[in-house]
Amino acid sequence: MKPIIEYESYRAYMQDFYDQRKRCSAFSWREFSRLAGFSSPIYLKLVCEGKSNLSQIGVERVAVAMGLAGYELVYFRSLVAFDQAKKDADKKRAYEGMMEIANAHKVRVLDSVAFAFYESWRNSVLRELAANMPGAKPSDLAHLCYQKISAEDVKDTLAFLVKAGLLKKTGENSYEQSEKSVRASGEAMPVAVRAMHRQMAEFAMKAVDEIPPTERNITGVTLGLTGRAYQRIVTELDSFRRKIIAIATEDDGMDQVYRLNLQLFPLTRNKREVVR
Structure with a gap:
């Protein structure tokens, strides 16, 4: 899914969010609406189809359901304002706000370097x-x-x-x-x-002994998963990672440079590989 700052339609962003979740789980419009606090199971489907709009309260509820924070949340609000504005002046103001955020938080795609x-x-x-x-x-x-x-x-x-x-x-x-x-x-x-992953994994091991617990957070959990549950967790981790980036870039400046490793890997082979 593209970064939100590459969208100029909040309806398209919501639809892509839904499609991504749907591919990895039994996600439905009913579930999406429930997460956003709407009683109608098809309300957000109608919004994506352009048959209904979001209220100001609705914008905040949908943003929470999609895990938006920081500049992503601000950009989503501007997206909705741009789409639903009735006056050209309001549309222009919302669009300028979108461009300001997009320019400040644009992502450099590395290829040759x-x-x-x-x-x-x-x-x-x-x-x-x-x-x-x-x-x-x-x-x-x-x-x-x-x-x-x-x-x-x-x-x-x-x-x-x-x-x-x-x-x-x-x-x-x-x-x-x-x-x-x-x-x-x-x-x-x-x-x-x-x-990079190898280096950072080694640094994480050292941090357990060398960095005070007050300056680091290292936790873990061992899980038994189905293939479907694994895909759902991967989707949630991707959403979480984007939310963390949004929070980190919301503030100007920094105090320290941190590394966040999101690691989910198998400790056993698939039980179907066992020869009976």
Whole structure:
């Protein structure tokens, strides 16, 4: 499903949300309406078909049902206002609000530089750190990283990020991000991200012993799942990940750079593989 900032119709976004959930579970219009607090089982279907509109209260209920937060929630409100406005001036105002949010939170899709970017944890960490510490020397940035890195490594990494268009140099030791977030293209993603996942999994293991519990949250649960339940959980994790990104980018600046690993993997083979 596309990021919400790529939509210009809230009805299309709701329909895509429904279709995605439907593909992975027994999700229905009745369930969608129930989650949003509507008594009519087909009300949201009618909204998506353009046969009914959302009230202001309805907008908030639907947003909660779809797990929207931060700038995604604000953008969804503007989408509805743009679609349902009766005056051109109101439409223009809503559309300008949409564009402002979209431009501030646009996503850079990595393709040719994906392998180099995901080759080392340094790229994603320093992209966040440098942009939020204008004037900080490479040695200062190196000192802040829990993982060992030299000032020279920091210089090389920043040079790469600037060359790749992921950071813009605005002054002496000052940078800003070209876009709020980045992702690899569908073709590059599987291979390019594996190395990053391995590194971050190792860092998570170290964090159990080296980072105070007040600064980290590491939990887990062991589950017995059917294939259908697995697909539903994957859909929820994807929705949760987008919500976390929205919350994180809602505030300007940052205090620390964190990594959130969402891990769901089998501990056994499928029981159907057992030869009887």
